[in-house]
Amino acid sequence: MTRAPQKRRLETRAALLREAEGLILENGFSALRVEDVVERAGVAKGTLFSHFKDKDGLLAVLIGARVMALMDEMEAQPSPEDVEDLCDLLSPLLCFIAQDRVVFDILLRYSGSTSAVIDETVTQSFHRQINQLSAWISVLQNTGQIRQDAAPELLAEGIQAFLNHVLALWFCVDHENGETPSSALLPLLQTWLAAPA
Amino acid sequence: MTRAPQKRRLETRAALLREAEGLILENGFSALRVEDVVERAGVAKGTLFSHFKDKDGLLAVLIGARVMALMDEMEAQPSPEDVEDLCDLLSPLLCFIAQDRVVFDILLRYSGSTSAVIDETVTQSFHRQINQLSAWISVLQNTGQIRQDAAPELLAEGIQAFLNHVLALWFCVDHENGETPSSALLPLLQTWLAAPA
């Protein structure tokens, strides 16, 4: 039987997350160093690894929280009226992930949407994404904007695949001009959701 | 002006690749250690990094070669007659990548198909994939097996996205039962290529 964690432990965990968040705001995700986090939090290195499986585990919590916040914003938006609207709604999420390769890597690693450990924030965020996308797709199907020969859940899964695809491409090319990841997404989504003539 | 590489250098490079290949055959990609490679090749550690940008660079060469071999086999096959055939043809490639997370990670990192440095084997292999897929798609379009409202190249790009998607899922779940990555691919491909009624 496992007991409830002590107050001290909760405080330590909070300190680790708080300081990590601060360092990320200063230098970005890629530059985060475990040594820096524990130094600022005033704990030993080993402590961090008793709270999180590894550095990626810590990052996953922080990234999961950010994605959840983005999902809140998404859900507050009105339902898209066409595929371009849909693309625009996805743009903030895409831009967040596109900011740093580490974010993309972590999310991809945990993207087994319907995986076992549900209590992980990241996994929850994927469920929300699928649900949200499915809901929007349902509406678009009912208004005849998009194809109706596939289940909303399948179409939502496909959109996730395309999101990851454009992000993977994003990290392989230079970006002098002001292009965004979502501009590459639109043609794929239009073809995937192709409204029948 | 850069001179042609000396004979000694070519031999060193060949030795590094040969020994790395051997170690991978013994222990798999994930277990490869730089120290082991240089020891077997009889060179110093620094030498490896003068031949390859980093460990991933070495792996990319070896993985690229394997993918090229798989592409040779693919191109030797007759053109698929329907989407299920297509799925079967992709299965060997999928199984190769599914064998080890490292393989997937490396390929994903270099999957910016039409990227700058063309002389990289991995990049070349992506071009071949796109070309091969496009060719197959053209045939299927002409026989009326699949949709004709999108360019073969776009449909091929989408297939790549789905390949990566099912692989990402593959690494997120356990596999007791004898399922393969390509079984998850089929429904996505059928919907993506959906023959109009």
Place this chain on the structure above:
DNA sequence: GGAGTAAAGTGACCGTGGTCAAGTTTAAAT
């Protein structure tokens, strides 16, 4: 209170990828 026990935290230590100033080999120039 004090003894006993489980939780929490510690930091020296390790493995591994990657660097770089210095040394060695090669081959072109004379």
Place this chain on the structure above:
DNA sequence: ATTTAAACTTGACCACGGTCACTTTACTCC
């Protein structure tokens, strides 16, 4: 044959993530 500069290689060194036997703290029961 000698010189010379570039190509090539070396290995001590560093950075960073992660481990684990041990110490300290907090809770429980008498």
